[in-house]
Amino acid sequence: AQRVTQPEKLLSVFKGAPVELKCNYSYSGSPELFWYVQYSRQRLQLLLRHISRESIKGFTADLNKGETSFHLKKPFAQEEDSAMYYCAPTSSGNTPLVFGKGTRLSVIA
Amino acid sequence: SQTIHQWPATLVQPVGSPLSLECTVEGTSNPNLYWYRQAAGRGLQLLFYSVGIGQISSEVPQNLSASRPQDRQFILSSKKLLLSDSGFYLCAWSWQYTEAFFGQGTRLTVV
Secondary structure (H helix, E strand, O other): OOEEEOOOOEEEEEOOOOEEEOOEEEOOOOOOEEEEEEOOOOOOEEEEEHHHOOOEOOEEEOOEOOOOEOOEEEOOOOHHHOEEEEEEEOOEOOEOOOOOOOEEEEEEO | OOEEEEEOOEEEEOOOOOEEEEEEEEOOOOOEEEEEEEEOOOEEEEEEEEEEOOEEEEOOOOOOEEEEEEOOEEEEEEOOOOHHHOEEEEEEEEOOOOOOEEOOOEEEEEO
């Protein structure tokens, strides 16, 4: 079964400081993981997927199989990064798409 | 391109009244469909998911039910609302092994 854990409900950082949102997974097989973001008054949307190894809005996330982690990182936080972030595996077969509890990031000016 | 519509955006209902929230997807076929409830501090709670017409799996026993009468239509219902049913409900779709796409959500207030 696929499970993700986001240990932090709330993370506050100052503008310009590095930010790391933690996500740990429990997965039988090869994991495919995503980060989603929900800005205020906007719909929940995909931020990035690990398989594409991309950087979106300055965020990156590396899959660490040894630590079973998929932490989201950004070297310099901006106020517009304040949002709710969710880590999730992909759905497969009849396994439903189950999200972590999410982390609210607050970037303080 | 694919789009997902969810309505209504907001709803105020008295206790004991019925509920029907509708979600439709356009531009794709045979999607996986989901209903979630989003609550502060509790993240996204999966309520129901469906891999095909008439196939509904419930994740949380509760006062709600779901139906999928057509391939791209997913309905969340209740016969009698409780105060505890208040919340923000999200519909989503995905294919296997891909990301999910979400509707705008419905803010339900039971009074």
